[in-house]
Amino acid sequence: MGTDTRHSEADLAMSLLKTDLILQENVFYIEDGLPTKEHADPWGKVQVFHEQSGWQTFPLKRVKELATHGYYAWTFTPEPPPPSPPKS
Numbered sequence: 001m002g003t004d005t006r007h008s009e010a011d012l013a014m015s016l017l018k019t020d021l022i023l024q025e026n027v028f029y030i031e032d033g034l035p036t037k038e039h040a041d042p043w044g045k046v047q048v049f050h051e052q053s054g055w056q057t058f059p060l061k062r063v064k065e066l067a068t069h070g071y072y073a074w075t076f077t078p079e080p081p082p083p084s085p086p087k088s
Contacts, residue, residue, distance in 0.1 A: 027075045030067045034074075035060060041077040049073040 027049075028035070035046045040060045047055045048063055048071045057077055058066060 027073055029073055030063060030071065034063055039074075039076060045077055047075050047077055049075075 030048075037044070037060060040046055044060050045057050046060055046063065048058050048066050049055050050066075050069075050071045052070075055075075063071075063074060
């Protein structure tokens with residue numbers, strides 16, 4: 001009979017979540033580098049995170065200032081949805 005490793009792998013994953021901060025893909029700390037115009041959407045905006053207010057969309061030029069007000073992470077804005085279907 002083989003050893004069931006599912007529980008030990010799950011326990012390891014849970015302990016890592018408790019001790020190490022794991023960022024989601026495409027989420028970046030402002031202190032590690034500001035976003036550039038290549039990161040902004042066609043309107044020059046990115047999303048910035050604050051513990052109390054969550055994700056908000058701001059112009060790229062405001063990110064450095066927002067970091068002094070408790071915003072600490074940034075990410076890309078989502079792609080716009082496709083056009084709505086024609087109404088019948």
